[in-house]
Amino acid sequence: MSSCSSAPAQPAPSKSLPVIKVNGVEIEEIDLASELQYHQNANFDVVVQQAAQALVVRQLLLNEAKSKGFTVSKEHEEEVLQKLLAENVTSAAPSTEACLRYFKNNPDKFMTLPLLEVDHILLAAAKDDIAGRDEAKKNALNIIEQLEKDPTLFAALATQYSACPSKATGGSLGQISKGQTVPEFERVLMLMPEGLGDKPLESRYGLHVVNITRKIEGEPLEYSMVEDKVKGYLVHRASHLAIQAFIQDLVEKADIEGVKMLFAEQNIYI
Incomplete structure (x- = not known):
């Protein structure tokens, strides 16, 4: 059982607790x-x-x-x-044999981290602002529609609409690997192929229009590198x-x- 004092409190029980x-x-x-x-x-x-x-x-x-x-x-x-x-x-x-067997049976666990070059446009909306997020999603879909017709507009639209400081560089986030963005954004981002996402990504900050300009997949690691x-x-x-x-x-x-x-x-x- 945890001794963490910061654990969120549960609501008071609505019925009697069992006798243990x-x-x-x-x-x-x-x-x-x-x-x-x-x-x-x-x-x-x-x-x-x-x-x-x-x-x-x-x-x-x-x-x-x-x-x-x-x-x-x-x-x-x-x-x-x-x-x-x-x-x-x-x-x-x-045993060494058990370690090798685990390594061979779980190749996805022993890869170099994927590397992405990403541009994005953030339509800001608080997580608990339902109406604001609906509006942000509508605007994001409209921007995606424009970019599908003319991808060269990305930098200009980022400068005009993005609530992220990256708007100053046309929406560029530079190179991103695992652990560099918030988890809910990263989980979806890492699964995307190169190119413009056809749907906005959600995060605690709002809705993101995302374009992956380059994606370098992870490479398998040698056993000697992960033996320990x-x-x-x-x-x-x-x-x-x-x-x-x-x-x-x-x-x-x-x-x-x-x-x-x-x-x-x-x-x-x-």
Whole structure:
């Protein structure tokens, strides 16, 4: 479960929360209500399920730590749980063969970043301004229609309409790679072919008319260049699966009331 203090708060529950017990000991309702804020889902029942599971897992780990002689206090719970897992969960290091197999089976994960040269025209509209975004979309489609007839107008239209400082350079954003623009814009941009987009792209800033003047696709990397990355990922995955197995064993041995542990679907946060 997260200890992040900046997590968005969930609305107050509209119905009573379930009574959760672990080996006969009840989890305080106030703790369950507090945990809700760290789990996001449109379905409140799912939020309750996830929060209850997280608290049950934590309680089982604390109980296990006490049974193994650890001194558990509120101030040092996290430290104790990390020590418990370090001393009781082991996983084998991945073999060279396993690393090579993962590398060969996941070629898309090991490519150089694509590089794009992009011009754009931003029709600004706040994310929550529905009417403003509708108007911006209408204007963007009109600009696209003009550019389809005469592509040479891009710089002039950018100078006239764009709300981005790039208007001073005819809308040019220069060379763009991953991580250089906001995610919602980048996701669509990276999938586009060269040329003028036939639809405007949306971002938190508004609607964008986009022209990709050049696109250099990513190239496959040699295994020697990513060997450490592959091994690190497999080590992390093996460790995560080992922790899951350790916790599942605790769940199966425990008497848990008030929540069905959907273990295969949950993420464990310590």
